[in-house]
Amino acid sequence: MSDTMKWIPAEVDADVPSVARIYDYLLGGSHNFAPDRAMADKLLAVQPNVADIARRNRAFLRRVVQFMVEAGVRQFLDLGSGIPTAGNVHEIAQQAAPGSRVVYVDYEGVAVAHSKLLLAENENAAVVQADVTRPDDVLGAEETRRLIDFSQPVGLLAITIGHYLPPASDPAGVFGRYRDAVARGSYLALTHLTDDFTSLHGDEIVETMKSTQNNVFPRTREQVLELFGDFDLVEPGLVTTSRWHPDYGVAPAVDPEEDGLYAGVALKP
Ligand SMILES: C[S@@+](CC[C@H](N)C(=O)[O-])C[C@H]1O[C@@H](n2cnc3c(N)ncnc32)[C@H](O)[C@@H]1O
Known part of the structure; x- marks a missing residue:
């Protein structure tokens, strides 16, 4: 193993593609392998x-974290956080409100190893290696208990994670466990792949992803809305990523359906 490869954790299967590393590559990152x-x-x-x-x-x-900080949220649980890349949750939150606390959760070895490196000097942020479909493992983890005060509002971030949860894992039930764990005034933000949109080639994406570590399960608008439970969607409701309080740093899609993902934020009443 060359020096540049020493960071790869022993349990990582570099031969079978993982969505964490594919996504890192698509975003221009360098923590990915040839497959x-x-x-x-x-x-x-x-x-x-x-x-x-x-x-x-x-x-x-990034906009959602800024929005939640402005709403007074000072602690975040980022489910399926991925490989750190530009504009990580702790960077945005701690710049806007120093002392904000962040727990990242992912089950992929490269994502966890890089998060650990990045957070080594940050006493207010940590990563938990866990499967988000096992809420007890996430909520009961030492780092979660150290950094998150569940009597205060939490920003639950479920950004492109729902569509990796198979129906057999009961995604609505899993999301319900996290919603139930947080205090009133907490927010849930999520994005989710859908094939409601004609410009999204859902069947081909599902088929292609079958040879990776992560199968994909696009859901309808109704199924995505179910993940919010009785939380109240904030304006502008369930839209697509570039239509949720658009910014002009990243140009909105010409046709919203080109965003490919439903996106929304909801408040626990
Ligand atoms: C596309 S990345 C999204 C990263 C980040 N949330 C974002 O939207 O920029 C999806 C991440 O979810 C993780 N993931 C998928 N299923 C998971 C599960 N059941 N438990 C923990 N992490 C999971 C993957 O390892 C990957 O890092």
Whole structure:
């Protein structure tokens, strides 16, 4: 193993592409392997705007964190946080409100290893290696209990995670566990792949992703709305990523359906 490869955790299967590393590559990152890049190229062949979908998703995440900080939220639980890239949650939150606390959660080895490196000196942020479909593992983790005060509002971030949860894992029930765990005044933000949109080639994406570590399950608008439970959607409701309080740093899609993802934020009443 060369020096530059020493950071790769022993349990990482570099031969089978992972969505964390494919997404990192699509966003211009360097924490990915040849099989991830080959798979990203296959995705680009079936969905040529997939990198734009990823960039607008990431821009949505940044706006949402800013929005939640302005609403008074000072602690965040980021479910399926991925490989750190430009504009991570703790950077935005701690710049806007120093002392904000962030727990990242992912089950992928590269994502966790890089998060640990990045957060080594940050006493107010940590990463938990866990499967988000096991809420007890996430909510009961030492880092979660140290950093999150569940009597105070929490920003729950479920950004491009729902569509990796198979129906058998009961996504609505899983989301319900996290919603139930947080105090009134908490927010849930999510983005979710859908094939409601004609410009999204859902069947081909599902098929292509079958040879990765992460199967994909696009859902209808109604199924996505169910994930918010009895939380109240804030304006402008469930839209697509670039239409949720658009910013002009990342140009909104000409046709909202080109965003490919439903996006929304809801408040626990
Ligand atoms: C496309 S990335 C999204 C990263 C980040 N949330 C964002 O939107 O920029 C999806 C991440 O979810 C993680 N993931 C998928 N299923 C998961 C599960 N059941 N438990 C924990 N992490 C999961 C993947 O490893 C990957 O890092």
